[in-house]
Amino acid sequence: MPAPIRILTAVPICDGHDSAINTINLEFIRHGIEVVYLGYHRYAEDIVRAAIQEDVRAVGISSYNGGHVEFFAEVVRRLKKRGAADIKVFGGGGGTITHDDQRLMQKRGVDKIFFAGTSLTDMTEWVRHRYGKAGKRAAGGSAEMKLARKLTAIEDSYATGKRRKKSAASKAKKSPGTRVIGFTGPGGAGKTTLIDELILRLLHREPKVRIAILSHDPSVVGSGALLGDRATMINSQDDRVFMRSMATRGQAGGLSPATEDCLRLLAQSDFDYVIIETVGTGQEAMPFQTKLVDQTVLVMNPDYGARLQLQKIVMLDLADIVVVNKSDLDRAKTAMSEIERRLEGSGREQKLLSTVAKRHRDRGVDKLCDLLVREPAKKGGRK
Numbered sequence: 001m002p003a004p005i006r007i008l009t010a011v012p013i014c015d016g017h018d019s020a021i022n023t024i025n026l027e028f029i030r031h032g033i034e035v036v037y038l039g040y041h042r043y044a045e046d047i048v049r050a051a052i053q054e055d056v057r058a059v060g061i062s063s064y065n066g067g068h069v070e071f072f073a074e075v076v077r078r079l080k081k082r083g084a085a086d087i088k089v090f091g092g093g094g095g096t097i098t099h100d101d102q103r104l105m106q107k108r109g110v111d112k113i114f115f116a117g118t119s120l121t122d123m124t125e126w127v128r129h130r131y132g133k134a135g136k137r138a139a140g141g142s143a144e145m146k147l148a149r150k151l152t153a154i155e156d157s158y159a160t161g162k163r164r165k166k167s168a169a170s171k172a173k174k175s176p177g178t179r180v181i182g183f184t185g186p187g188g189a190g191k192t193t194l195i196d197e198l199i200l201r202l203l204h205r206e207p208k209v210r211i212a213i214l215s216h217d218p219s220v221v222g223s224g225a226l227l228g229d230r231a232t233m234i235n236s237q238d239d240r241v242f243m244r245s246m247a248t249r250g251q252a253g254g255l256s257p258a259t260e261d262c263l264r265l266l267a268q269s270d271f272d273y274v275i276i277e278t279v280g281t282g283q284e285a286m287p288f289q290t291k292l293v294d295q296t297v298l299v300m301n302p303d304y305g306a307r308l309q310l311q312k313i314v315m316l317d318l319a320d321i322v323v324v325n326k327s328d329l330d331r332a333k334t335a336m337s338e339i340e341r342r343l344e345g346s347g348r349e350q351k352l353l354s355t356v357a358k359r360h361r362d363r364g365v366d367k368l369c370d371l372l373v374r375e376p377a378k379k380g381g382r383k
């Protein structure tokens with residue numbers, strides 16, 4: 001099996017027309033493509049950084065509010081400047097991009113523009129044909145680009161069944177200054193928003209901090225996946241954050257077959273924090289069965305049903321910290337006291353916090369951040 005094609009899609013700055021790209025994303029993933037969706041109202045630089053970190057074959061831009069000739073060309077120019085000219089740029093914008101514009105855009109390095117009336121099938125076929133094989137990679141590149149390519153090599157070696165024998169380096173322990181934090185919990189609990197708020201705090205607290213995020217989304221029928229966490233993680237689109245989105249590629253339990261190797265690589269790299277987020281998990285999930293993870297956080301929604309449900313959630317026995325997010329909801333107080341009683345039975349010292357991650361400057365998120373920051377002794381002298 002060849003590894004799935006990975007592309008990144010986005011809508012430019014000052015443009016909120018996302019309905020076209022949402023439709024196109026779904027068609028792509030139904031045909032086996034993994035789409036990292038960055039969202040709308042995005043800067044050229046955010047698109048370029050994400051494309052390099054995600055090591056995608058191409059960037060698809062959907063543009064309706066004008067300025068497309070300059071914007072597409074700016075993305076091409078910045079990719080080239082960063083040594084990533086092998087990442088191609090294509091896109092569309094029905095009633096806005098003209099044929100004359102297209103000619104100009106192609107002169108400036110844009111691969112292809114699709115016009116109104118093109119069928120979803122034709123666009124998908126074109127992408128599969130044009131980007132089906134990895135193009136020639138430019139030699140060299142930044143440390144970030146090299147890391148991104150190594151992650152792709154690991155993922156692809158699993159996808160193609162050619163998983164390499166673990167080298168001594170891959171078995172090596174993580175870097176002593178790196179703290180690895182695992183986040184899990186059911187879908188809709190607000191894990192991604194909570195992590196993004198934590199990243200914001202870490203970036204403010206530690207001016208030189210470097211953070212990696214390994215974020216997972218489920219693969220769907222036909223092996224494509226919509227990797228959409230970047231669209232929520234606005235604060236994490238920063239030069240000090242290296243984010244990689246992974247599809248589960250058929251594995252149950254919240255992570256991908258390649259996760260452990262990818263996590264190990266990140267934990268051996270020069271990051272202060274590595275944050276790993278599972279897909280929305282079920283009651284039986286125990287995703288962090290690796291010594292690489294230092295702390296685990298279970299994020300819950302107050303609406304989990306009857307108290308009896310809590311007895312069935314395995315992670316309530318295993319998590320170091322349990323967070324009841326969305327604690328502005330009516331049921332939050334009851335949830336806190338029911339979960340507190342449930343944790344008493346685990347026989348472990350666990351912390352319980354309530355947060356409202358969507359609220360700016362939420363005190364609960366501040367407290368969680370305090371619990372997660374490295375103690376000075378563990379800093380490893382990197383700064």
Ligand code: B12
Nearest residue numbers: 016017018019020060062065066092093094095116117118
């Ligand atoms: C739907 C729509 C809206 C919706 C958007 C909903 C949403 N969440 O997306 C609403 C009503 C909110 C809206 C608002 C506005 N809109 Co409006 N909108 C449209 C409309 C009618 C359709 C766009 C669309 O989604 N088409 C559906 C897609 C699937 O089809 P398509 O556009 O033909 O695209 C084809 C290809 O281009 C390709 N494609 C498109 N993108 C991509 C990306 C990739 C990667 C690929 C491979 C292919 C591809 O796919 C299709 C294949 O057939 C267009 C008019 C038009 N006919 O284009 C105006 C239009 C884009 N809007 C316009 C304007 C002015 C606005 C507003 C500024 C109005 C206002 N004053 O408030 C706001 C701005 C909103 C914002 N925040 O940016 C203008 C833009 C004019 C310009 N650039 O000069 C247009 C052209 C209408 C017009 N003729 O005046 N809009």
